[in-house]
Amino acid sequence: MWTDIRPEVEMPRLFERGGDVISFAGGLPDLDVLPLETISAQLSRLVRLGGKLALQYTTPHVAGALVPAINDLMAREGTTAGADRLVPTGGSQMGLMAVGLGIAAPGETVLVQTPAYPGAAAAFRTAGLTLHPAPEDADGLDAAALRETVLRLRAAGRTVRLLYCNPTFQNPTGATLSVARRHELLAAARELDLLLIEDNPYGLLSFDGETTTALHALDPDRVIYLGTFSKVFAPGLRCGWIAAPEQLARTLRRTTEIMSLSPSALAQAALAAFHTRAGWSDLLDAYRTSYKERCALMADALEAELGTDGPWQWERPGGGFYIWLRHRDGVDTTRFAEAAAEHGVSYVPGSHFGIDGEHADGLRLCFSNVARGRIAEGVTRLAAALSAPVPALRGAA
């Protein structure tokens, strides 16, 4: 059937943990920073006062109580959205699926910033879309090349209306697109009549507290913005939002209603109550501090173990969850996965982030959820695996 996805784009098993394995694989937040006693007391109060509403079905709208909480987050990157432009989701993965099903039509082509978040590629493929890499140069998405690519694809009969990107602390590279590039990208999008899908789970997680103006801030009529509470609060509530032009928001509301019937009023109310009481700043600061420290521990260990002039190349990110390593000679990092498992460490091979076999020379390390005292040991194990003789790919000639 048309929704079949190719085996190689199955979601990697990122959240499995156990044994003595030090996992640098899954992008889990560090929930040690959550004020659990406060949240517990608030949930108790919420259920006592409003359980009959909060535990009931509701309509596919962002609750009025949550709108200020969302806009408090979005305003930090220079943008806002009224309730008529907001659509509730159970996290951005649902938002991606909703966009794929509700905005695009099966068979059309979506341009994707690569290396790409595998969940986005899987969602778009499941919606029956064809993926094509969005052209980039050393500074990121390249507007001039984008014009050529879109015109070429359209000349070949392809329908191209959407471009997906994760412009701030990108998963997996950690890269952030400059504001100048964002303006250029939007200018090209207007010229080509493209909609941009801005996936922004990490934008507020810079290590220094600085933010970058969201694409949505620069042209809210040209951008479908995917926001989530998973990384600034907790993923277990499964609560996020889409900010989109009003007409598209209406379409997306219908799609999300078909997908899930109702958003979680309990999750929306809990987040609204938390924001009303405490705002976001303290929690954001706590997350930033945690990730800054963990990233530094990992990057220092990588420098010590792998050096800076060996075959492995990487850059220290300014925020987010990930460090992206690349092999200078283009070796497929899947080859080291077995050795890594034997050494008791895991990572995500770069091939998971390609859309047609590319980026296999990369590997993603996630520092956000590893115990501080285990990061150096994990990097030592990783270095041992990566320094071993390059094994042949299983099944290769």
Place this chain on the structure above:
Amino acid sequence: MNQSQSDQPTQSQFDQLVEQVCAVTVTDPETPLVDLGVDSLHTIALVMAVEERYGIEIDPEVIGDPSLTSSAGLWRSVQDQLAAALPARAGS
């Protein structure tokens, strides 16, 4: 609460709390919050904030009654709860 008479919170101060939490303007405290565009989950968030601010528990039935969920209605609930708590506190 151990406030002197002059420190007693007023309806006006309570209106400010409502305005701050619900992002509305309270021109007439007797206007039901729902008529100001405050939805039910937002009213719950407000009552949660009110309970925590004044150290009281409000009857959940209040939330379902629009005539009681005006700024003035909620303020009366707060005052009732504070008054009910006074004898117990005085005797402790």
